[in-house]
Amino acid sequence: MRATSRAFKENVRHALADDNLQAAMAMLREGFPGRRANAVARLPEFEALRNEGAAIKDHVLENLDFYLERFEHNAVAAGGHVHWCRTSDEACAAVLAICRALGAKTATKGKSMIGEEIAINDYLEANGVTPIETDLGEYIVQIRHEPPSHIIAPAIHLLKEQVADSFRATHTHLDPARPLDEARQMCDEARQILRQKFLAADVGITGANFLVAETGSSIIVTNEGNGDLTQTLPKAHIVLASLEKLVPTLEDATTLLRLLARSSTGQEFSTYTTISTGPRRPEDDDGPAEYHVVLVDNGRSDLLGGEFREMLRCIRCAACINHCPVYGAVGGHSYGWVYPGPMGAVLTPTLIGIAEAGHLPNASTFCGRCESVCPVKIPLPKLMRHWREREFAQKLNPAPARWALAAWAFLALRPALYRRAAASAARLLGALGRRRGRFRTLPLAGGWTDVRDLPAPEGRSFMSLWAEREKRR
Amino acid sequence: MLDQPIRVGLFVTCLVDLFRPSVGFAAVKLLEAAGCTVSVPLAQTCCGQPAYNSGDKSAAKAVARQVIAAFQERDYVVTPSGSCGGMIKLHYPELFADEPEMRRQAQLLADKTYELVSFLADVREVERVAARYDGVATYHDSCSGLRELGIKEAPRRLLASVAGLTLKEMARPEMCCGFGGAFCVKYPEISDKMVTDKTADIATTGADTLLAGDLGCLLNMAGKLARRGLPIRARHVAEVLADMTESAPPIGAPAAEA
Numbered sequence: 001m002r003a004t005s006r007a008f009k010e011n012v013r014h015a016l017a018d019d020n021l022q023a024a025m026a027m028l029r030e031g032f033p034g035r036r037a038n039a040v041a042r043l044p045e046f047e048a049l050r051n052e053g054a055a056i057k058d059h060v061l062e063n064l065d066f067y068l069e070r071f072e073h074n075a076v077a078a079g080g081h082v083h084w085c086r087t088s089d090e091a092c093a094a095v096l097a098i099c100r101a102l103g104a105k106t107a108t109k110g111k112s113m114i115g116e117e118i119a120i121n122d123y124l125e126a127n128g129v130t131p132i133e134t135d136l137g138e139y140i141v142q143i144r145h146e147p148p149s150h151i152i153a154p155a156i157h158l159l160k161e162q163v164a165d166s167f168r169a170t171h172t173h174l175d176p177a178r179p180l181d182e183a184r185q186m187c188d189e190a191r192q193i194l195r196q197k198f199l200a201a202d203v204g205i206t207g208a209n210f211l212v213a214e215t216g217s218s219i220i221v222t223n224e225g226n227g228d229l230t231q232t233l234p235k236a237h238i239v240l241a242s243l244e245k246l247v248p249t250l251e252d253a254t255t256l257l258r259l260l261a262r263s264s265t266g267q268e269f270s271t272y273t274t275i276s277t278g279p280r281r282p283e284d285d286d287g288p289a290e291y292h293v294v295l296v297d298n299g300r301s302d303l304l305g306g307e308f309r310e311m312l313r314c315i316r317c318a319a320c321i322n323h324c325p326v327y328g329a330v331g332g333h334s335y336g337w338v339y340p341g342p343m344g345a346v347l348t349p350t351l352i353g354i355a356e357a358g359h360l361p362n363a364s365t366f367c368g369r370c371e372s373v374c375p376v377k378i379p380l381p382k383l384m385r386h387w388r389e390r391e392f393a394q395k396l397n398p399a400p401a402r403w404a405l406a407a408w409a410f411l412a413l414r415p416a417l418y419r420r421a422a423a424s425a426a427r428l429l430g431a432l433g434r435r436r437g438r439f440r441t442l443p444l445a446g447g448w449t450d451v452r453d454l455p456a457p458e459g460r461s462f463m464s465l466w467a468e469r470e471k472r473r
Numbered sequence: 474m475l476d477q478p479i480r481v482g483l484f485v486t487c488l489v490d491l492f493r494p495s496v497g498f499a500a501v502k503l504l505e506a507a508g509c510t511v512s513v514p515l516a517q518t519c520c521g522q523p524a525y526n527s528g529d530k531s532a533a534k535a536v537a538r539q540v541i542a543a544f545q546e547r548d549y550v551v552t553p554s555g556s557c558g559g560m561i562k563l564h565y566p567e568l569f570a571d572e573p574e575m576r577r578q579a580q581l582l583a584d585k586t587y588e589l590v591s592f593l594a595d596v597r598e599v600e601r602v603a604a605r606y607d608g609v610a611t612y613h614d615s616c617s618g619l620r621e622l623g624i625k626e627a628p629r630r631l632l633a634s635v636a637g638l639t640l641k642e643m644a645r646p647e648m649c650c651g652f653g654g655a656f657c658v659k660y661p662e663i664s665d666k667m668v669t670d671k672t673a674d675i676a677t678t679g680a681d682t683l684l685a686g687d688l689g690c691l692l693n694m695a696g697k698l699a700r701r702g703l704p705i706r707a708r709h710v711a712e713v714l715a716d717m718t719e720s721a722p723p724i725g726a727p728a729a730e731a
Contacts (some may be wrong), residue, residue: 009660009662012660012662012663013662016662016663016666325648325649325651325667326663326667329663329666329667330663330666362656362659362660363656363659363660363663364653364656365616365649365651365652365653365654365656365657365664365667366526366616366617366653366654366656367616367620367649367653368616368617368620368621369616369620369647369649371620372620382567385525385526385528387528388526388527388528389528389529389530390528391528392527392528392529392530393528397527397528401527401655401659405523405524405527405529405532408519408523408524409524409529409532409535409536411518412518412519412521412524412532412536412539413518413532413535413536413539415515415516415517415518415539416515418518419515419518422487422490422491425491426490426491426492426494434727434728435727435728436727437722437725437726437727437728438695438696438699438725438726440700445658447657447658447659447661448657448658448661448696450661451661451662451664451665451668451697451700452665452668452693452696452697452699452700453695453696453697453699453700453725454692454696455492455692455695455696455699455707455724455725456725457491457492457493458492458493458494458495458721460494461490461491461494462485462489462490462494462497462498463485463490463513463515465494465498466494466497466513
């Protein structure tokens with residue numbers, strides 16, 4: 001997808017003026033955090049589990065080469081194929097080659113963020129394979145020709161009335177007078193349409209929540225069961241997964257699964273948790289004839305040795321997104337690329353560059369809510385700050401901001417001069433603002449006073465008053 | 474040991490110094506009442522967050538060195554801000570991760586640094602204050618104090634002892650107000666949305682007073698309350714706890730209202 005992260009501020013203005021989006025975001029802000037809090041409250045060992053989850057991921061990252069090879073060995077032993085891809089281009093080509101070998105015309109898809117990252121849909125479409133999203137939210141954004149706005153709830157930016165309109169505009173073969181007022185009715189309609197697609201698809205593509213090294217298995221969780229139909233019915237199941245999805249054992253996977261659903265939707269467990277190991281065996285009732293895992297690096301191994309390494313612990317639960325006041329205000333599309341919210345503010349610059357995505361790690365108050373809910377304790381504010389450090393070092397932030405900072409530092413490091421400057425500023429602003437107690441406008445302070453008043457200083461600096469008090473003693 | 478005065482160095486914070494010295498004097502009064510001898514090192518300006526959060530690590534380090542040197546001699550460093558307290562307590566040691574000697578000194582300072590209200594309640598074990606405030610207040614949990622320093626109960630516990638004061642919780646007291654230092658002027662539209670929601674939550678409580686422990690958040694919220702014409706008085710929690718609300722008008726209010 002074409003990044004619009006550079007236009008973040010413009011995206012934000014549109015988002016804040018979009019009443020439908022604001023209504024949808026108000027529901028998100030109310031919904032997810034409360035459900036997560038309830039789920040966490042019901043599990044006394046949740047804190048301990050977070051530490052365990054982080055430790056599992058750290059251990060994998062420490063020994064990634066070992067577990068990758070072990071995974072490949074066991075996946076192949078189970079009859080699967082593993083495709084190693086350095087870049088998104090290589091990953092797209094690998095998927096297409098599998099489709100071509102089977103003469104595939106259509107591919108059903110489970111929701112996959114790595115699929116969004118490598119833009120597999122556009123690539124397949126351009127090469128004669130029609131991708132069909134089968135997750136309801138993902139299907140909705142596909143028929144609207146929009147990118148997902150959230151990593152687990154792709155259509156969270158829409159109200160159900162907008163979805164009904166899109167269904168009527170797309171499913172033109174159905175009775176125009178049919179009722180589409182309830183989510184249930186839209187769900188039934190999508191199911192009816194997708195059922196035929198599932199049966200006709202030649203290839204099924206899913207992501208993976210985890211890859212298990214000890215068994216060579218992939219694991220996906222869904223609430224709609226679409227993942228199972230996607231991977232079971234066609235001739236081939238293709239798993240798209242980035243390197244950091246690895247865990248050593250099934251037990252490690254279950255530890256992380258206990259964190260995942262609680263953190264994301266507030267469920268104890270997702271409705272469907274499906275473990276796939278190799279293709280259909282002779283004794284199996286169903287399953288794909290081929291099982292492929294497309295392992296995508298796309299920049300992950302560059303992160304391993306550096307200051308963003310902790311980001312590779314991410315299990316894509318979206319808790320940081322659901323709790324982010326900035327995301328809650330502006331929605332996912334404002335971020336301008338695949339990954340929104342705090343996790344996107346850290347990850348996106350690694351993938352499309354800090355010059356393009358510079359706004360993302362800056363558009364944070366560092367309120368810390370993201371870090372406080374992260375199931376694998378990723379220090380998201382710290383990682384966003386690392387991006388700001390890189391920007392500053394590369395002089396990518398605006399020149400006036402750098403000048404202001406330099407002037408501030410000059411004063412801050414000269415306490416005597418600073419005291420005089422602060423005392424004068426307090427006197428001047430205090431005298432000017434005394435009558436009203438606040439400023440409605442102030443030169444050079446438009447960023448502040450455009451949206452709120454600036455309370456006026458009392459008129460004397462603390463340090464000057466304190467010096468007087470000390471003298472009197 | 475019991476008779477030894479406890480030497481507290483007050484880290485005033487740049488915002489209190491410039492905007493609201495009353496908060497500094499309220500802190501001094503509270504600390505003295507809690508048996509501390511308060512001094513104010515001259516070589517303090519700011520904790521360094523403007524540089525640190527803008528990616529200028531070397532300026533942040535230079536300011537941190539200055540603070541570390543200025544407060545070396547004190548038993549405790551106390552500051553009427555969770556944000557500056559968090560900076561010193563958590564981020565100073567991080568800043569010097571690669572310089573063992575400075576890191577050691579930063580950690581020494583971090584270990585004895587406290588946000589004012591949590592210092593009173595948790596270290597000095599103050600259970601009640603001699604203060605009166607007639608009104609209904611709602612308390613906003615500033616992000617750094619809450620999530621970096623774990624301050625939640627201390628201000629509520631002490632406020633509960635203020636005569637005449639009723640505390641009424643807002644719907645989402647832990648939600649960021651949208652200040653975020655430079656964030657509020659770099660992204661004013663987003664900040665506006667956040668502080669609009671925050672002031673709506675505040676107004677819904679019916680409280681006549683807004684209290685918080687960080688002046689940055691208070692300037693933001695008071696400024697928005699004023700812009701929206703909501704007649705709610707904003708004050709730093711220390712002013713109420715120190716019984717010093719007579720000595721200055723509410724934040725953003727004209728002098729006559731004092």
